[in-house]
Amino acid sequence: MGKLSVFENVTLDGYFCGPNGDLSWAKQNVDNEWSKFVEENASSGGILMMGRVTYDMMIQYWPTPQAAKNDPVVAEYMNNRPKIVFSRTLNKPTWNNTTVIKGDIAAEVKRLKEENKKDITILGSGSIVSQLTQAGLIDEYKISVNPVVIGKGRTAFEGVMDKMNLKMTKSRNFKNGNVVLQYEHTVK
Numbered sequence: 001m002g003k004l005s006v007f008e009n010v011t012l013d014g015y016f017c018g019p020n021g022d023l024s025w026a027k028q029n030v031d032n033e034w035s036k037f038v039e040e041n042a043s044s045g046g047i048l049m050m051g052r053v054t055y056d057m058m059i060q061y062w063p064t065p066q067a068a069k070n071d072p073v074v075a076e077y078m079n080n081r082p083k084i085v086f087s088r089t090l091n092k093p094t095w096n097n098t099t100v101i102k103g104d105i106a107a108e109v110k111r112l113k114e115e116n117k118k119d120i121t122i123l124g125s126g127s128i129v130s131q132l133t134q135a136g137l138i139d140e141y142k143i144s145v146n147p148v149v150i151g152k153g154r155t156a157f158e159g160v161m162d163k164m165n166l167k168m169t170k171s172r173n174f175k176n177g178n179v180v181l182q183y184e185h186t187v188k
Helices: 032-042 052-059 065-070 072-080 105-115 126-134
Strands: 004-011 047-051 083-086 098-101 120-123 140-146 166-173 179-185
Touching: 004 126, 032 072, 047 052, 047 126, 052 083, 065 072, 083 105, 105 120, 105 126, 120 126
Parallel strands: 004 120, 004 140, 047 083, 047 120, 083 098
Antiparallel strands: 140 179, 166 179
């Protein structure tokens, strides 16, 4: 059975995106150390999972010549890995290796975890993170806290009703001010 992880960039005040989906704050602290970490993370393999909004945002950059030039390692990973998109409206994905699933998110993810030996990583996609957190299906949370406060936005845990206990398994500080915190879901 594969492990289901989340990789989420958040602001210091806990938002994964600002008003109107703004993510400009997430690109402010890119340096060589951070770029190397992103490349290492990207090359770890597995299946990518996202919602339609994240898919629409990512397809605008990763399959382009600009991405291949500016971020060749990450672009290769993003373009060649299998991708699962949950969407009620996307019918024919144009990004290679993409499968669209329209069914019940929790039931489909449970099935995917049972059938797959590969790990699955959710990128962004706050509503999916929230639903799968509530369903107890996420095994690991990797949260990159960025040193910026934006005052308002969306959290990845909107709608989570039950207390969830987590165990920290790793943390890493970066010179750019980012801190990556890694947690495992523990049983109540």
